[in-house]
């Protein structure tokens with residue numbers, strides 16, 4: 001049995017900013033409004049549920065909240081992005097520009113890029129950790145996460161939980 005959460009309707013959203021290597025509009029610091037759809041497949045429990053949606057939403061919201069209103073930084077090679085961590089700031093050299101951003105405004109994710117593909121993999125891995133480690137999600141066989149970055153663009157990933 002499949003159950004789905006539609007991010008736009010369920011409030012599974014977050015807004016964050018990023019700078020990606022390159023030229024043109026995306027080379028400037030700019031925002032994205034993201035929303036997350038999650039599909040789970042599992043077995044019925046004795047209460048005729050495969051998952052308690054309140055709990056599933058809580059897990060997804062926790063992941064979303066880490067991104068909220070932050071500036072995202074990924075592990076781009078030093079040839080395209082040079083980061084120096086100072087006392088209170090990140091000094092970021094990218095696209096021949098220098099940004100000095102307070103640490104509190106940055107969310108540095110372990111990811112080779114901020115492309116929608118890598119962002120979806122990051123989100124999927126975070127979600128898999130939670131779903132695998134909590135007994136309440138034991139009946140689930142796999143999930144699919146769809147991460148939208150607006151402009152009709154999204155990444156989709158299926159991950160097995162067994």
Ligand SMILES: [Zn+2]
Pocket residue numbers: 018020026030031032
């Ligand atoms: Zn962008």
